[in-house]
Amino acid sequence: MVDNIGGSSSNDNGDFVIKEQDRLLPIANVGRIMKHILPQNAKISKESKETMQECVSEFISFVTSEASEKCRKERRKTVNGDDICWALATLGFDDYAEPMRRYLHRYRELEVDKINSNNQEIRGGNGPHA
Amino acid sequence: MVVVMAEEEEKTLSIEPEFPRSRVKKIMTLDEDVKRVSSEALFLVSRSTELFLHLLAEKSAQVAIEKKRKTVKLEHIRIAVKRHRPISDFLLDSLPMPSETVKSDKPVQDADRPKSVPDGTRRIDHIFRKSEAQAQVEAQEPEPEPMEES
Numbered sequence: 539m540v541d542n543i544g545g546s547s548s549n550d551n552g553d554f555v556i557k558e559q560d561r562l563l564p565i566a567n568v569g570r571i572m573k574h575i576l577p578q579n580a581k582i583s584k585e586s587k588e589t590m591q592e593c594v595s596e597f598i599s600f601v602t603s604e605a606s607e608k609c610r611k612e613r614r615k616t617v618n619g620d621d622i623c624w625a626l627a628t629l630g631f632d633d634y635a636e637p638m639r640r641y642l643h644r645y646r647e648l649e650v651d652k653i654n655s656n657n658q659e660i661r662g663g664n665g666p667h668a
Numbered sequence: 669m670v671v672v673m674a675e676e677e678e679k680t681l682s683i684e685p686e687f688p689r690s691r692v693k694k695i696m697t698l699d700e701d702v703k704r705v706s707s708e709a710l711f712l713v714s715r716s717t718e719l720f721l722h723l724l725a726e727k728s729a730q731v732a733i734e735k736k737r738k739t740v741k742l743e744h745i746r747i748a749v750k751r752h753r754p755i756s757d758f759l760l761d762s763l764p765m766p767s768e769t770v771k772s773d774k775p776v777q778d779a780d781r782p783k784s785v786p787d788g789t790r791r792i793d794h795i796f797r798k799s800e801a802q803a804q805v806e807a808q809e810p811e812p813e814p815m816e817e818s
Contacts, residue, residue: 560691560694562695563717571718572740575721576729580729580732581739582739582740583742586740586741586742589745590724593720593721593724593749597716597720597758598692598695598696599695599698602695602699602702605709606701616705616706617696617706617709618709619709619711621709622708622713630757631716637719638712642708642711
Protein backbone atom coordinates (compact mmCIF):
# COMPACT_ATOMS: atom_id res chain seq x y z
CA MET A 539 0.00 0.00 0.00
CA VAL A 540 0.99 3.62 -0.07
CA ASP A 541 3.41 4.88 2.47
CA ASN A 542 1.42 7.72 3.92
CA ILE A 543 -1.53 6.93 6.05
CA GLY A 544 -4.12 8.51 3.84
CA GLY A 545 -3.29 12.06 2.91
CA SER A 546 -6.74 12.72 1.56
CA SER A 547 -10.11 12.73 3.13
CA SER A 548 -11.09 9.25 2.11
CA ASN A 549 -11.32 7.83 5.60
CA ASP A 550 -14.06 6.08 7.51
CA ASN A 551 -15.60 9.43 8.26
CA GLY A 552 -16.79 10.90 5.04
CA ASP A 553 -16.72 14.41 6.39
CA PHE A 554 -13.37 14.15 8.11
CA VAL A 555 -11.75 16.52 5.71
CA ILE A 556 -8.73 17.48 7.75
CA LYS A 557 -5.64 16.12 6.12
CA GLU A 558 -3.75 13.56 8.13
CA GLN A 559 -0.59 15.60 7.79
CA ASP A 560 -2.25 18.61 9.33
CA ARG A 561 -3.30 16.91 12.50
CA LEU A 562 -0.08 15.05 13.04
CA LEU A 563 3.29 16.33 14.03
CA PRO A 564 5.91 15.85 11.32
CA ILE A 565 7.19 12.31 11.28
CA ALA A 566 10.74 13.61 10.93
CA ASN A 567 10.53 15.39 14.28
CA VAL A 568 8.89 12.44 15.94
CA GLY A 569 11.45 10.04 14.53
CA ARG A 570 14.34 12.24 15.53
CA ILE A 571 13.21 12.54 19.11
CA MET A 572 12.66 8.82 19.31
CA LYS A 573 16.13 8.15 17.98
CA HIS A 574 17.65 10.30 20.70
CA ILE A 575 15.91 8.31 23.34
CA LEU A 576 16.45 4.83 22.04
CA PRO A 577 19.68 2.89 22.40
CA GLN A 578 22.20 3.28 19.60
CA ASN A 579 21.51 0.05 17.83
CA ALA A 580 17.76 0.19 18.11
CA LYS A 581 15.58 0.59 15.07
CA ILE A 582 12.10 1.92 14.75
CA SER A 583 9.63 0.45 12.37
CA LYS A 584 7.79 2.86 10.16
CA GLU A 585 4.45 1.98 11.61
CA SER A 586 5.87 2.64 15.06
CA LYS A 587 6.77 6.16 14.05
CA GLU A 588 3.36 6.62 12.53
CA THR A 589 1.73 5.26 15.65
CA MET A 590 3.76 7.62 17.77
CA GLN A 591 2.59 10.47 15.60
CA GLU A 592 -0.96 9.51 16.39
CA CYS A 593 -0.22 9.06 20.07
CA VAL A 594 1.33 12.47 20.46
CA SER A 595 -1.51 14.14 18.63
CA GLU A 596 -3.90 12.40 20.97
CA PHE A 597 -1.87 13.65 23.88
CA ILE A 598 -2.02 17.21 22.60
CA SER A 599 -5.75 16.93 22.05
CA PHE A 600 -6.49 15.54 25.47
CA VAL A 601 -4.41 18.03 27.36
CA THR A 602 -5.80 20.90 25.34
CA SER A 603 -9.31 19.66 25.74
CA GLU A 604 -9.03 19.52 29.53
CA ALA A 605 -7.48 22.95 29.67
CA SER A 606 -10.08 24.37 27.34
CA GLU A 607 -12.92 22.92 29.39
CA LYS A 608 -11.53 24.65 32.43
CA CYS A 609 -11.47 27.93 30.53
CA ARG A 610 -14.99 27.44 29.37
CA LYS A 611 -16.23 26.88 32.90
CA GLU A 612 -14.41 29.93 34.07
CA ARG A 613 -15.62 31.91 31.09
CA ARG A 614 -12.22 32.69 29.77
CA LYS A 615 -11.49 32.65 26.10
CA THR A 616 -7.78 32.10 26.10
CA VAL A 617 -6.06 28.95 27.25
CA ASN A 618 -2.97 29.97 29.16
CA GLY A 619 0.09 28.27 30.57
CA ASP A 620 -1.39 27.64 33.98
CA ASP A 621 -4.34 25.90 32.40
CA ILE A 622 -1.97 23.52 30.69
CA CYS A 623 -0.16 22.77 33.93
CA TRP A 624 -3.47 22.12 35.58
CA ALA A 625 -4.63 19.87 32.76
CA LEU A 626 -1.45 17.81 32.94
CA ALA A 627 -1.93 17.27 36.65
CA THR A 628 -5.60 16.44 36.16
CA LEU A 629 -4.87 13.84 33.52
CA GLY A 630 -2.45 12.09 35.82
CA PHE A 631 0.75 13.57 34.48
CA ASP A 632 1.62 15.06 37.83
CA ASP A 633 5.24 14.38 37.09
CA TYR A 634 5.02 16.79 34.21
CA ALA A 635 3.15 19.55 35.97
CA GLU A 636 6.11 20.54 38.10
CA PRO A 637 8.74 20.66 35.34
CA MET A 638 6.24 22.51 33.20
CA ARG A 639 5.84 25.14 35.85
CA ARG A 640 9.59 25.55 35.83
CA TYR A 641 9.62 25.83 32.07
CA LEU A 642 6.83 28.32 32.27
CA HIS A 643 8.74 30.38 34.77
CA ARG A 644 11.84 30.29 32.61
CA TYR A 645 9.84 31.08 29.51
CA ARG A 646 8.37 34.12 31.17
CA GLU A 647 11.81 35.27 32.28
CA LEU A 648 13.15 34.93 28.78
CA GLU A 649 10.19 36.71 27.30
CA VAL A 650 10.64 39.59 29.67
CA ASP A 651 14.31 39.76 28.72
CA LYS A 652 13.35 39.86 25.09
CA ILE A 653 10.89 42.64 25.65
CA ASN A 654 13.40 44.60 27.67
CA SER A 655 16.11 44.34 25.08
CA ASN A 656 13.64 45.37 22.40
CA ASN A 657 12.77 48.41 24.45
CA GLN A 658 16.43 49.26 24.78
CA GLU A 659 16.88 49.15 21.04
CA ILE A 660 13.92 51.37 20.41
CA ARG A 661 15.25 53.96 22.76
CA GLY A 662 18.61 53.86 21.05
CA GLY A 663 20.41 52.07 23.80
CA ASN A 664 19.29 54.30 26.62
CA GLY A 665 17.34 52.26 29.06
CA PRO A 666 14.44 53.68 30.98
CA HIS A 667 16.68 54.14 33.94
CA ALA A 668 19.46 55.91 32.10
CA MET B 669 12.79 10.07 35.14
CA VAL B 670 10.70 12.80 33.68
CA VAL B 671 11.94 15.21 36.31
CA VAL B 672 15.54 14.35 35.56
CA MET B 673 14.98 14.93 31.89
CA ALA B 674 13.37 18.24 32.56
CA GLU B 675 16.18 19.29 34.83
CA GLU B 676 18.79 18.46 32.25
CA GLU B 677 16.89 20.43 29.70
CA GLU B 678 16.46 23.28 32.06
CA LYS B 679 20.18 23.82 32.22
CA THR B 680 20.30 24.50 28.54
CA LEU B 681 16.80 25.75 28.47
CA SER B 682 15.99 27.47 25.29
CA ILE B 683 12.48 28.34 24.40
CA GLU B 684 12.81 26.71 21.01
CA PRO B 685 10.69 23.60 21.08
CA GLU B 686 11.36 20.62 18.87
CA PHE B 687 8.00 20.71 17.20
CA PRO B 688 6.85 23.39 14.76
CA ARG B 689 4.66 25.84 16.61
CA SER B 690 2.15 26.22 13.83
CA ARG B 691 1.50 22.52 13.68
CA VAL B 692 1.09 22.17 17.42
CA LYS B 693 -1.30 25.06 17.34
CA LYS B 694 -3.23 23.55 14.49
CA ILE B 695 -3.69 20.33 16.39
CA MET B 696 -4.77 22.18 19.50
CA THR B 697 -7.35 24.20 17.63
CA LEU B 698 -8.85 21.19 15.90
CA ASP B 699 -11.10 21.18 18.93
CA GLU B 700 -13.87 23.64 18.12
CA ASP B 701 -14.11 24.71 21.72
CA VAL B 702 -10.54 25.88 21.75
CA LYS B 703 -10.67 29.43 20.61
CA ARG B 704 -7.51 31.14 21.68
CA VAL B 705 -4.28 29.81 22.96
CA SER B 706 -1.59 31.89 24.59
CA SER B 707 1.95 31.47 23.37
CA GLU B 708 2.85 30.21 26.83
CA ALA B 709 0.27 27.50 26.54
CA LEU B 710 1.54 26.59 23.10
CA PHE B 711 5.07 26.39 24.44
CA LEU B 712 4.07 24.17 27.34
CA VAL B 713 2.00 21.84 25.22
CA SER B 714 4.92 21.48 22.89
CA ARG B 715 7.34 20.77 25.73
CA SER B 716 5.10 18.35 27.54
CA THR B 717 4.43 16.54 24.28
CA GLU B 718 8.16 16.08 23.87
CA LEU B 719 8.37 14.62 27.34
CA PHE B 720 5.45 12.38 26.60
CA LEU B 721 7.11 11.15 23.44
CA HIS B 722 10.35 10.56 25.35
CA LEU B 723 8.49 8.55 27.91
CA LEU B 724 6.53 6.44 25.49
CA ALA B 725 9.54 5.84 23.26
CA GLU B 726 11.62 4.77 26.21
CA LYS B 727 8.96 2.45 27.55
CA SER B 728 8.42 0.96 24.11
CA ALA B 729 12.13 0.38 23.70
CA GLN B 730 12.21 -1.41 27.04
CA VAL B 731 9.49 -3.74 25.83
CA ALA B 732 11.38 -4.40 22.61
CA ILE B 733 14.48 -5.24 24.60
CA GLU B 734 12.50 -7.58 26.83
CA LYS B 735 11.33 -9.37 23.74
CA LYS B 736 14.86 -9.42 22.41
CA ARG B 737 14.05 -7.35 19.39
CA LYS B 738 16.13 -4.58 17.91
CA THR B 739 13.26 -2.95 16.13
CA VAL B 740 10.60 -1.17 18.10
CA LYS B 741 7.29 -2.28 16.71
CA LEU B 742 3.66 -1.52 17.14
CA GLU B 743 2.99 -4.21 19.68
CA HIS B 744 5.82 -2.95 21.84
CA ILE B 745 4.19 0.44 21.96
CA ARG B 746 0.89 -1.14 22.78
CA ILE B 747 2.34 -3.03 25.71
CA ALA B 748 4.12 0.08 26.91
CA VAL B 749 0.86 2.01 26.80
CA LYS B 750 -0.89 -0.69 28.80
CA ARG B 751 1.68 -0.60 31.52
CA HIS B 752 1.57 3.09 32.22
CA ARG B 753 -1.54 4.27 33.85
CA PRO B 754 -2.09 7.87 32.85
CA ILE B 755 -1.21 6.96 29.28
CA SER B 756 -3.38 3.90 29.14
CA ASP B 757 -6.27 5.94 30.44
CA PHE B 758 -6.43 7.99 27.32
CA LEU B 759 -4.86 5.72 24.74
CA LEU B 760 -5.62 2.15 25.65
CA ASP B 761 -9.32 2.14 24.92
CA SER B 762 -8.46 3.04 21.38
CA LEU B 763 -6.23 0.07 20.85
CA PRO B 764 -7.55 -3.24 19.61
CA MET B 765 -6.67 -6.39 21.49
CA PRO B 766 -3.26 -7.70 20.41
CA SER B 767 -4.47 -10.68 18.46
CA GLU B 768 -7.36 -8.93 16.78
CA THR B 769 -7.01 -7.43 13.40
CA VAL B 770 -9.90 -5.34 12.20
CA LYS B 771 -12.39 -6.35 14.84
CA SER B 772 -12.80 -3.28 16.93
CA ASP B 773 -15.60 -1.16 15.53
CA LYS B 774 -16.14 0.61 18.76
CA PRO B 775 -15.39 4.28 18.35
CA VAL B 776 -13.15 5.85 20.90
CA GLN B 777 -15.07 6.10 24.15
CA ASP B 778 -17.07 9.20 24.74
CA ALA B 779 -18.67 7.94 27.89
CA ASP B 780 -15.52 7.82 29.95
CA ARG B 781 -14.24 11.16 28.92
CA PRO B 782 -15.37 14.28 30.66
CA LYS B 783 -14.66 16.05 27.42
CA SER B 784 -14.18 14.10 24.26
CA VAL B 785 -12.11 15.25 21.37
CA PRO B 786 -13.86 15.82 18.05
CA ASP B 787 -14.63 13.33 15.33
CA GLY B 788 -11.07 12.41 14.71
CA THR B 789 -10.73 10.39 17.91
CA ARG B 790 -11.27 7.32 15.89
CA ARG B 791 -7.87 7.84 14.41
CA ILE B 792 -5.90 5.86 16.95
CA ASP B 793 -8.11 2.90 16.39
CA HIS B 794 -7.85 3.51 12.70
CA ILE B 795 -4.08 3.64 12.65
CA PHE B 796 -3.78 0.52 14.77
CA ARG B 797 -6.17 -1.42 12.63
CA LYS B 798 -4.56 -0.44 9.40
CA SER B 799 -1.04 -0.64 10.74
CA GLU B 800 -1.63 -3.98 12.29
CA ALA B 801 -2.76 -5.40 8.98
CA GLN B 802 0.25 -3.85 7.34
CA ALA B 803 2.57 -4.98 10.05
CA GLN B 804 1.51 -8.53 9.65
CA VAL B 805 2.15 -8.32 5.97
CA GLU B 806 5.52 -6.70 6.42
CA ALA B 807 6.66 -8.59 9.46
CA GLN B 808 10.18 -9.85 9.11
CA GLU B 809 10.16 -11.77 12.32
CA PRO B 810 8.24 -15.02 12.59
CA GLU B 811 4.88 -14.56 14.22
CA PRO B 812 2.97 -17.39 15.82
CA GLU B 813 -0.37 -16.20 14.55
CA PRO B 814 -1.40 -16.84 10.98
CA MET B 815 -0.90 -13.91 8.68
CA GLU B 816 -4.03 -12.63 7.10
CA GLU B 817 -4.17 -10.27 4.24
CA SER B 818 -7.40 -8.48 3.68
